[in-house]
Amino acid sequence: MMGNKALLVVNGRTAKALSPGESLGSVQLVAVKGEVVTIRVDGAQSDLHLGETQASVAGGAPPVGGSQISMASDASGHFLAEGLVNGKPTRFMVDTGATSVAMSLADAVKLGVDYQKGRAVQVSTANGVAPAYALKLHSVRIGDVEVFDVDAVVTSQRMPYVLLGNSFLNRFQMRRDADILVLTRR
Numbered sequence: 001m002m003g004n005k006a007l008l009v010v011n012g013r014t015a016k017a018l019s020p021g022e023s024l025g026s027v028q029l030v031a032v033k034g035e036v037v038t039i040r041v042d043g044a045q046s047d048l049h050l051g052e053t054q055a056s057v058a059g060g061a062p063p064v065g066g067s068q069i070s071m072a073s074d075a076s077g078h079f080l081a082e083g084l085v086n087g088k089p090t091r092f093m094v095d096t097g098a099t100s101v102a103m104s105l106a107d108a109v110k111l112g113v114d115y116q117k118g119r120a121v122q123v124s125t126a127n128g129v130a131p132a133y134a135l136k137l138h139s140v141r142i143g144d145v146e147v148f149d150v151d152a153v154v155t156s157q158r159m160p161y162v163l164l165g166n167s168f169l170n171r172f173q174m175r176r177d178a179d180i181l182v183l184t185r186r
Contacts, residue, residue, distance in 0.1 A: 006037040009070045066144030067185040079181045083142035085111045098165030101152040108154040115154035
């Protein structure tokens with residue numbers, strides 16, 4: 001949010017700042033109040049909260065086949081996105097310092113990732129060396145962009161997000177425009 005404007009990303013396209021009454025594709029910004037933005041999509045009204053990334057509002061998930069992802073940074077400067085791992089919803093945080101997609105044991109269980117079939121490894125983290133399981137995820141999807149056979153690690157360390165590391169990011173050209181990170185498929 002920027003005063004009475006809201007920065008919206010629709011179907012993974014480039015973000016645009018809108019004022020109430022303005023539209024981006026089929027999404028119309030209705031109101032900006034405090035930390036809540038009200039939008040209307042195909043006649044259906046929804047509230048979005050500051051920092052929330054909505055994977056879908058009305059009409060289901062966008063079809064697969066896109067080539068670009070746009071993410072706005074949060075107040076801390078982190079790029080967060082809602083997405084899917086093997087078809088199940090999760091929240092990602094971009095981490096260019098992570099070799100691969102990384103998740104906690106709790107996230108792996110929630111996402112149905114059979115980490116015990118992975119290879120036991122040791123990983124270096126900001127908190128030191130930790131045991132982990134290395135494996136491949138069938139798919140990682142953000143918006144209408146889906147990537148297959150993505151290297152990942154599952155660690156016993158607790159994490160607030162699934163880290164979107166270089167095993168995913170290296171398949172894209174990354175460009176930062178102010179507070180927007182744009183990933184374009186290579």
